[in-house]
Amino acid sequence: MGKILIPVWLMLLSLVAACSNDNSESSQSPGGSDEETFVQTEAAEVLAEQLNVPWSIAKNGETFFLSERPGAIVKVETGQMTRQDVRLNKPLSNAPEAGLLGFVLSPDFNETSRAYAYYTYQDATGQFNRIVELLAEGEGWTEAKVLLDKLPSGQVHHGGRLKIGPDNKLYATTGDASSEPEIAQNVESLGGKILRLNFDGTVPEDNPFKDSFVYSYGHRNPQGLGWKEGGTMYASEHGPSAQDEINQIQAGKNYGWPFIKGDEEREGMETPIFNSGDSTWAPSGIAISNDKLYAASLRGQAIRVFNLKENETNEVVSGLGRIRDVMIDGDYMYFISNNTDGRGTPDETDDKLYRIPLSAINGK
Numbered sequence: 088m089g090k091i092l093i094p095v096w097l098m099l100l101s102l103v104a105a106c107s108n109d110n111s112e113s114s115q116s117p118g119g120s121d122e123e124t125f126v127q128t129e130a131a132e133v134l135a136e137q138l139n140v141p142w143s144i145a146k147n148g149e150t151f152f153l154s155e156r157p158g159a160i161v162k163v164e165t166g167q168m169t170r171q172d173v174r175l176n177k178p179l180s181n182a183p184e185a186g187l188l189g190f191v192l193s194p195d196f197n198e199t200s201r202a203y204a205y206y207t208y209q210d211a212t213g214q215f216n217r218i219v220e221l222l223a224e225g226e227g228w229t230e231a232k233v234l235l236d237k238l239p240s241g242q243v244h245h246g247g248r249l250k251i252g253p254d255n256k257l258y259a260t261t262g263d264a265s266s267e268p269e270i271a272q273n274v275e276s277l278g279g280k281i282l283r284l285n286f287d288g289t290v291p292e293d294n295p296f297k298d299s300f301v302y303s304y305g306h307r308n309p310q311g312l313g314w315k316e317g318g319t320m321y322a323s324e325h326g327p328s329a330q331d332e333i334n335q336i337q338a339g340k341n342y343g344w345p346f347i348k349g350d351e352e353r354e355g356m357e358t359p360i361f362n363s364g365d366s367t368w369a370p371s372g373i374a375i376s377n378d379k380l381y382a383a384s385l386r387g388q389a390i391r392v393f394n395l396k397e398n399e400t401n402e403v404v405s406g407l408g409r410i411r412d413v414m415i416d417g418d419y420m421y422f423i424s425n426n427t428d429g430r431g432t433p434d435e436t437d438d439k440l441y442r443i444p445l446s447a448i449n450g451k
């Protein structure tokens with residue numbers, strides 16, 4: 088029906104990539120082929136390549152810091168790429184979807200060299216996620232302090248996104264740890280939640296539940312967080328096999344997992360503002376600008392835009408494989424591919440950090 092600019096051979100490659108995978112982060116051809124598609128992939132410029140399962144993008148001036156799931160930070164500065172060691176106090180888990188995930192620079196990074204990270208570890212006590220403060224020292228990073236430990240972890244669904252809100256608090260997404268989805272409904276558990284922390288690891292006094300890090304609950308595996316101008320918060324979430332979600336997040340609210348999904352409604356629970364229906368986006372990082380929410384899409388192999396005013400969605404970047412994170416700064420959108428995560432079909436230059444002018448993707 089619509090104008091589809093994806094070359095046929097890329098569509099075929101996507102279909103080939105679909106065959107060996109079976110869960111929500113996995114790789115498949117884009118759904119919703121009857122929708123209008125605006126794809127401006129030709130305008131994307133490569134800023135770094137040969138990244139190893141990159142997970143999140145942080146930027147300070149014109150310097151990028153990219154977390155890699157196996158446990159490194161890649162610094163990209165004036166075209167030079169340095170892979171920096173991260174000295175963590177616990178052994179990283181090598182479970183599927185696990186490892187060094189979220190990474191954000193402290194707002195006072197230039198003075199303090201501080202950053203925050205979210206990682207999955209495995210030791211004699213089990214497998215958990217933790218949120219830590221990292222310090223940049225020379226050409227590496229050291230775990231300086233634990234802010235929050237023993238976040239539930241399982242076979243998959245580790246959550247992992249960190250973002251600093253417009254209120255200058257640290258937010259984190261946690262997954263339902265896959266084996267016990269009902270923990271998402273238990274506000275005493277920190278799994279299946281969006282959490283809100285002070286930078287020193289204490290509970291903000293104005294959190295919705297007294298003495299609790301829980302900001303919202305009933306989440307399955309959220310991996311994207313963002314705020315619209317004016318402060319309205321949004322999150323992306325992986326659905327059970329399709330039915331991926333974009334939610335508007337409000338303090339103290341219940342987002343329904345595992346009781347409702349897709350369009351379903353139940354008293355006391357929030358229905359997503361967008362869901363993928365029978366197709367799968369597998370949305371991870373998000374970025375918001377001018378009432379448009381852009382989501383990195385793994386299985387959807389695209390960046391998908393959600394027009395928050397018009398309540399419409401379509402793909403804006405496609406044909407580069409799995410996309411893990413997206414950020415907007417100034418006139419550009421930056422994003423990282425995720426073809427080396429074991430569920431894609433990488434070439435010898437994958438994965439990559441890309442830059443595309445916002446003017447090239449605001450065609451709709």
Ligand SMILES: [Ca+2]
Binds near residue numbers: 357
């Ligand atoms: Ca939900």
